[in-house]
Amino acid sequence: MFSHLPLYAGDPILSLQQAYLAEPRADKVNLGIGAYQDENGAIPTLRSVAAVRPVLAADLGPTPYQPIAGSKQYRDLVTELVLGSDRYRKVGERTVAIQSLGGSGALRVGCDLLKRYFPDSQVFISAPSWPNHQAIFEAAGFKVGSYRYFDATTNGVDFDGMLADLQAMPARSIVILHPACHNPTGADLTRDQWDAVIKVIAGRNLLPFLDMAYQGFAEGIDEDGYAVHAMVDAGISLLLSVSFSKTFSLYGERCGALVGVSADADEAKRLLSQMEMSIRANYSSPPTFGGKIIARVLADAALRQDWMDEVGEMRTRMLRMRDRLHAGMKARAPSLNVDYLLSQRGMFSYTGLSAAQVERLRVEHGIYAVNSGRICVSGLRDDNVDRVAAAFAEVMHD
Ligand code: PLP
């Protein structure tokens, strides 16, 4: 019956993770998968999560179905978090949200409803983007194109190219944008550049789908919301997928949200009902426990502050590792220009390492990075960053 099925090659990043786990060298370094590792190389349990999880677990009781859209408290708290509380009060009646299965689930729910009601629109993702963007939108039946984004000569954003490509898109095109901590490059837009993008989105009547998986890893929770906030303030209708996998270190709980900002309360009602219809036909309703953890933390002023502090600690540690990697490489290969390590933000950096150089790092040094040259900065630690800097300098210089 199934013999005609081709084999799925698997996700290259997850395969790399398997290869890393199987690596016998004790001083191996994991710069592959996009999961935040702490200074001991472990996925942390956040203090705020550790404080509420046992309390919630001790008080579980029966587990009824959640509403299709998930917990109302969670949805409201998340919307307030991503919009900021003043803006939330102002635009709340035209804003809707559903509790999703991670950021990926939010993207899928969103693109299913878009395919139904914007059947002729094309989707555009940055070149490059998180590979699952293309996979998810194609699975929903969209044709996925790209807009210029990364400039390999500067290791920054090709902003003129990006703007020109946005300007050439047909009206009602769906544009996937990373508000902060671009995956895979770490190259983000400045605020002025976002303002220019917003003008084009409004002028060309484009539909932005913002994907926020790392809020707080660039500059701060509120600061990283700039693109979302500015678009809402400009009166643009949008979809926003939110992932808490990294920022709460709750990968397996699958926590996220799909937020929609529309023109008025009537549109909002329609939009929410279609999100619900999409969920009903996908997985019917979301799981309970992870969302309870997050809602409990966000609803309590002290726990929320502690969580924001923890996000700040993760961010600061990654910035320090960027500094140390940069300094270590400059000391060993002064002629290399690696200043982009300092301007790129969030968990990832596109290093410019070629696939052959990445392979040398793996084979000769036990350092695992993605073939594209993407590194996950959180895999760097005080006790390995000098060795990584030396190995990078060696393979880039040869
Ligand atoms: N969007 C981007 C840009 C990501 O990098 C990721 C995960 O790495 C996601 C969405 C999906 O997050 P989740 O694991 O919560 O589905």
Ligand code: TYF
């Ligand atoms: O970009 C990354 O590394 C993260 C982790 O199927 C990831 O998105 C990779 C593959 C996958 C799920 C998560």
